[in-house]
Amino acid sequence: MEVVLGIESSCDETAAALVRADRVVLAQRIASQDAEHRPYGGVVPEIAARAHAERLAPLIAATLADAGMALGAVAAVAATAGPGLIGGVMVGLVTAKALAMASDKPLLAINHLEGHALSPRLADAALGFPYLLLLASGGHCQLLVVEGVGRYRRLATTIDDALGEAFDKSAKVLGLGYPGGPAVERLAASGDPRAVPLPRPLLGSAEPHFSFAGLKSAVLRAKQAGSHADADIAAAFQQAALDCVIDRTRRALDRAGPVAALVVAGGVAANRALRGALEALAEEHGLRFVAPPLALCTDNAAMIAWAGLERLASGQNDSLDFAARPRWPLDPEAEPVRGAGVKA
């Protein structure tokens, strides 16, 4: 059975994985760069690129050794080719090209967002197309109808910050360090969300787009006021953000057409409160709710290998001169959104 080698290096995780067509992850390794970036409170692109370059080759060798496989036994080499921090993406893509060339196997240049979008199908063989996907990470916040491999219809995006970015920036305001999402979730568990009134941007608006910049600023003002407990601010922030997400997702469900399931992916899908709220929303609409296991939600290479397998199965592969793309929308037809910055 076909096995694809996946490589991920678009942000601050260096990762390699071997995934078989029957959805078995034979081996995977992830080297996190949290320690390198923590002193700066965010990912520093130059540090990330150098760390990927130092770690990737030995990581791939160790992943192959874990599975007891030779490079020549893989069916194809898949790597994230964008969007992301261009230095890191180039390290992964160039490595994949070299391995594909050396082993005379096809190259699959994978859109990182496609990796997230298809990852729920790696975890759940019963998940068929189409499904409504909330893709929420540090760089993206989108609602997409996943109609098939390579067929994504974007219903909404953020007009300013991504959801994970809002968590990370709120964490910074509260002195919680990096990465912020999990720390905010932990602190929120001991706070009272009603103790701090915070805005819910775009709640109820006709288009299902997102906005989190105003919420982030309100968190900063609440902290500067000095009269609230940090746990209450964290809880109020998380509640406000989730209220927005649920309202926007409900709106998107109205416009999606018939879908088989409501699915969440991307790093923020690790948030348990978000999962619970989305599950309730799916139930309300009589839909299945699918969320990949936590390890598949944050950046990883198994999802890249899986997207590679899905594309291989539909007869696609890429040329060795495929260039890394710092920006690469999943739905090139989607209308640009007024006010949207780099996150569109």
Ligand code: KG4
């Ligand atoms: O998908 P991902 O690993 O990397 C990107 O492609 O951005 O997502 C990382 C993002 C970060 O913003 C992180 O703070 C957020 O996901 N995140 C969370 C949680 N775990 C990770 N946000 C909220 N709650 C969590 N438990």
Ligand code: ZN
């Ligand atoms: Zn990601």
